[in-house]
Amino acid sequence: MSLRDQNSSESHPKPLQACLGGIGIALSVHSLLVLNGSVLGVSGFVHRSFRGDKAAMFSVAGLTLGGIAIGMVSNVNTPEPRVTSSLLRTLLSGLLVGIGTKVCSTTFFRRVSGSYSKTVSQWMHLRAYDVSLVATALFFAGAVPATHFAHGDVLGISGSLDWSLDNQGRHFLGAALSLGALWFTYMCTPLKNGAGDSSTTSILSALTSFLTSLAFAFSLRLSNMVDPHKVLAFLIFPFSSAFDPSLAFVAGSALPLSSLLYRYARVEQPRFGGQRNVLTSTTKIDLRLVLGSLIFGMGWGIGGICPGPALVNFGHSLYTGTGFVENAAWLVSMVLGGLLVK
Numbered sequence: 001m002s003l004r005d006q007n008s009s010e011s012h013p014k015p016l017q018a019c020l021g022g023i024g025i026a027l028s029v030h031s032l033l034v035l036n037g038s039v040l041g042v043s044g045f046v047h048r049s050f051r052g053d054k055a056a057m058f059s060v061a062g063l064t065l066g067g068i069a070i071g072m073v074s075n076v077n078t079p080e081p082r083v084t085s086s087l088l089r090t091l092l093s094g095l096l097v098g099i100g101t102k103v104c105s106t107t108f109f110r111r112v113s114g115s116y117s118k119t120v121s122q123w124m125h126l127r128a129y130d131v132s133l134v135a136t137a138l139f140f141a142g143a144v145p146a147t148h149f150a151h152g153d154v155l156g157i158s159g160s161l162d163w164s165l166d167n168q169g170r171h172f173l174g175a176a177l178s179l180g181a182l183w184f185t186y187m188c189t190p191l192k193n194g195a196g197d198s199s200t201t202s203i204l205s206a207l208t209s210f211l212t213s214l215a216f217a218f219s220l221r222l223s224n225m226v227d228p229h230k231v232l233a234f235l236i237f238p239f240s241s242a243f244d245p246s247l248a249f250v251a252g253s254a255l256p257l258s259s260l261l262y263r264y265a266r267v268e269q270p271r272f273g274g275q276r277n278v279l280t281s282t283t284k285i286d287l288r289l290v291l292g293s294l295i296f297g298m299g300w301g302i303g304g305i306c307p308g309p310a311l312v313n314f315g316h317s318l319y320t321g322t323g324f325v326e327n328a329a330w331l332v333s334m335v336l337g338g339l340l341v342k
Contacts, residue, residue: 011233011244012162014224018246020168021223022253024175028216030261031182035208037270040216042307043101046331047338058209063308066174066217067315073170087329089150093303094310094330098337100296101307103288104135134285135293140235142297147235150302155233155242171222178215182208186271205272217312223250226312228304235301305330 029040036055042063048056165172185207189200224230224246233244300306305313310330317324 011156011229012159013244013246013249014162014164014166015246015249016163016165017168018223018249019253020165020172021219021221021225022250022255023257024172024179024215024219024222025250026254026257026261027179028175028212028219029258030265031179031215032208032212033262033270034265034267035182035186035212035271036205038209040212042311043098043334043338045213046307046311046335047102050335055205055209058206059213060311062210062213063217063311064315064318066214066221067312067317068319069174069214069315070171070218070221070312071316071319073174074167087326089302090326090330091333093299093305094333095337096295096299096302097306098299098334098339099341100292100294100299100337102338102341103292103295135289138290138293139297139300142294143235143301144237144297146298146301147232147304151232151304152236152240155229155236155240157241158233158244168222171218175215175218175222178211178218182211182215201272208272216308217315220309220312225250226309226316228309230304231309232301232304235304303330307331307334310334 032038032040038055040059042059045056045059045063049060185204189204220226230244230246233242234247236242296306310327313323314327314331317327
């Protein structure tokens with residue numbers, strides 16, 4: 001089935017789902033920062049997993065198994081994420097996202113990059129506000145023209161706002177249970193601020209990486225950010241009848257909550273030891289940041305997908321058997337794109 005045939009019908013923005021998903025994203029990001037001192041950046045997790053980083057492996061596993069769990073708890077009436085591109089465009093999208101995030105990672109994103117949560121994290125750290133604003137603007141500067149060029153005439157039309165939760169209650173519950181289990185474990189252990197047996201600290205840190213990614217996966221599904229069509233219909237911007245403002249509702253709930261949590265609920269030392277991996281005021285805007293952000297945006301606009309949703313969709317396809325080739329191809333091309341950059 002072609003993209004034009006798939007998307008010829010009217011779609012409806014889902015503000016309530018988007019807002020709840022944004023809240024889940026913010027809570028997942030903040031939980032990982034407070035407990036492990038890490039920023040939830042998925043492309044960084046993927047690249048470091050291939051280098052044997054155990055924490056990154058647990059994060060990747062959480063997102064992938066989250067996709068499997070989503071497939072298990074979804075019912076037949078839950079809409080499936082729609083394939084948006086040909087296989088060639090899928091490969092090109094993944095390649096550009098992999099190159100873009102790796103180029104950025106040596107300057108601005110350091111060791112973490114590659115998903116919507118990264119943008120949330122940038123805005124959380126107020127000292128890097130100016131740099132994150134530039135990077136975010138560059139994402140869209142690359143993504144919007146690419147979306148218009150690749151998909152401008154085939155995204156259908158956007159209808160009235162739909163404030164219902166539909167069949168997403170199970171995904172909301174999944175995110176809540178994942179974060180609840182994490183914080184219940186923390187509250188029930190005597191370990192505080194990294195003090196205690198190193199093996200216990202290591203286990204709790206790994207559990208944190210896994211459960212925050214699991215909650216993040218459910219939150220992405222709840223917000224419909226795993227649906228490339230929703231993403232592209234936002235990136236088309238208001239100049240088209242296909243424009244879907246759902247992602248604006250995601251940002252509208254995630255960014256303010258993230259900023260409040262960082263300001264009033266942060267800790268100087270991660271609960272399970274280590275150093276906080278956050279942005280600083282010494283971060284510079286340079287050519288690599290500019291080029292990497294633009295390249296990432298172009299890949300995002302061509303495929304409507306980035307690393308976090310890609311892993312969730314891959315896990316989902318493992319369970320359902322649909323879309324496996326496309327999701328696997330995108331991930332492989334993203335990894336190859338990262339390997340091309342030193």
